[in-house]
Amino acid sequence: MFINLNQNKNLKLFKIISEVAHRNSQSVYIVGGYVRDLLMKRKASTDVDFVTEQSGIELAENVAAEIDPKMKVSVFKTYGTAMIRYKDLELEFVGARKESYHENSRKPEVEGGTLEDDQKRRDFTINAMAISLNKDNFGELIDPFNGIGDLEHKTLRTPLEPSQTYSDDPLRMMRAIRFASTLQFRIETDSLNAIRQEAERIRIVSMERIMVEFNKIMLSVKPSVGLGLMEETGLLQLIIPELIALKGIEEVEGQTHKDNFYHTLEVVDNISAHTENLWLRWAALLHDIGKAPTKRFVEGTGWTFHGHEFLGSKMVKTLFQRLKLPLGNDMKYVQKMVKLSSRPIALVTDDASDSALRRLLFDAGEDLEDLFILCKADITTKNARKQERFKKNFEYVAVKIREVEEKDQVRNFQPPISGEEIMEMFNLKPGREIGILKEKVKEAILEGEISNEKEEARKFVIAEAEKLGLSVV
Structure with missing residues (x-):
């Protein structure tokens, strides 16, 4: 079977590689994911792997010299590979090899081999197909394990x-x-x-x-x-054993709880339909992680998971450390989403105070929309009426929050009076009093005691400073 490469956007490059290999008495084949995606008519990969039964490094250097004598070749002698960047492509050249493994390592011992040896060592039949770029059979598909059949099925x-x-x-x-x-x-x-x-x-x-x-x-x-x-x-x-701990349904006195593992999988799928943000998807994966250790059966109440969001947010750091995931802003974002994941639903009632809404705005900040995406994804009931009611509840909270935000401007909260201004007002040096006064201003605004305006904040600070024995200079 031959693959028609005449319409391929990289045909010119493939012809150059074919010519260089022929001139230097080398064989050359495209292998791996590029071949698979080409046959599946998927978007072409920008990584193209080439195998030769001679030296991959030598072939790469000769190809680079042909394209542009100044082109850089990255050589990895240990693995017998070389890589060059050409336009938007990464081209990797490797000598065909066979491998043998030791029990406690996934690093193989490597020796030279044939194309067939190289295809045998690959992970799956769909990744073991090769397209010849050799002059005598340019475009021929070499598929010893019927990868094309596995693609079809x-x-x-x-x-x-x-x-x-x-x-x-x-x-x-x-x-x-x-x-x-x-x-x-x-x-x-x-x-x-x-x-x-x-x-x-x-x-x-x-x-x-x-x-x-x-x-x-x-x-x-x-x-x-x-x-x-x-x-x-x-x-x-x-x-991630913490996820497996969520599996199962227990029954006490005829009362059960949902299987929080399968619920979690549904939430992750739900959120994936609305965002490609990896860390928001991680927040969905871990949003109930604290439910296993906080699960209790309370007489007259049933199953409870009190504080699971708070404990779950603390567990995020331990998990990220163990899984070698980023420990900076990405982790803090996931922690915040997990911690706040149940807050919006508590604000559905008509008597939810403006201060509670302001606090959610303050705590969520720029991530408020993401929090609502997570909360909506958390609706996994199969009852259509319940699902519609929950979604309307969230819209109701969203409207209330928008009203408070327009009035109080809390989302990107910056204190209307700075620490430097407080020091100047009372002729103070940096110290604990500044922090105390700034915190009091923030709390007063969030509680609705004063508006988020400079003059009101100034009067409030003067009154609070007097209680600390300070006076304006």
């Missing part, structure tokens, strides 16, 4: 025995689930059983590499596909 299958494939490089288990989630493919039965069998091997993979795959699952159209497969195979228990 949307099946993920390993070229070799699956248990060995996953044991050799356990990250492939995460990749299998990631492809199942992002491509909406089915993992072939033997392969899925092998992931269950080899799940413990994931422990030898660095958490950073695991999270790269996990975040791609989180960014898929329907993350629950990947998350569900991780739960089913035992990988999720090994990586």
Whole structure:
């Protein structure tokens, strides 16, 4: 079977590489994800991998010299690979190789091999296809494992025995689930059983590499596909056991609670339909994380989860540290979303005070819209009337908050009187009194005791300062 590359936007580049390889008596093939996406008619990848049965580094250097003698070649001698950037593409050249693995490492021992050896070492049949750029069979698809058939049937299958494939490089288990989630493919039965069998091997993979795959699952159209497969195979228990702790339904005195694990998967899918913000999706994943440790059955009341949002927000930092996720603003954002996740619903009643609305505005700040997206995603009831009522409740709160915001301008709260002004008014040096007075001004505005205006704030500070024994100079 031949692939028609004549309409490919990179045809000119492929012809140059073909000519350079021929001139230097080298073979050359396009391999991996680029071939898969081309056959699936997906958006072309900007990463293109080339295999030669000779030296990948030498081929890269010769290609670069042909395109532009000044072009930089990044060489990785340990792996026998080289990379060049051409326009918006990253071109990687590697010598064909075969690999053997040791039990406690996913770093293989490598030796030179044929194209067939190189295809055998790849993770899935759909990634093991190659297109020849050689002069005598330019465009021929070389597909020893029927990857094209697996593409047609949307099946993920390993070229070799699956248990060995996953044991050799356990990250492939995460990749299998990631492809199942992002491509909406089915993992072939033997392969899925092998992931269950080899799940413990994931422990030898660095958490950073695991999270790269996990975040791609989180960014898929329907993350629950990947998350569900991780739960089913035992990988999720090994990586985020706090989520597995949410599984199950208990019954006491005829009263039950919902299964908070499957509820969480629904929330993540719901929010993914409205945002591509990775960290807002993480907030959805962790919004109920505090429910397992706070679950109690109270006589006459039923099941309670008091304080689960507060505890959950504290758990976020521990999780992010263990998972090697960013500990800066991204983590703080997720913490804030988890902590505030139940606040809007408490404001639905007509007697919700303006001060409560102002505090939510102040606490959420610029992330208020994101918080409402999360709250709406949290509605997973299958009762259409209930669902409509909950959504109307949130719209009601949104209107009330807009009214308070227009009146009090609290969202991007900046104290109407600064610390420097307070020091000047009372001839003070930096100290605890300044912090006390600034905090009192903030609280008075949020409680509605004074308006968010400079003159009122100034009068209030003078009155409060007198209580501290201070007077205006």
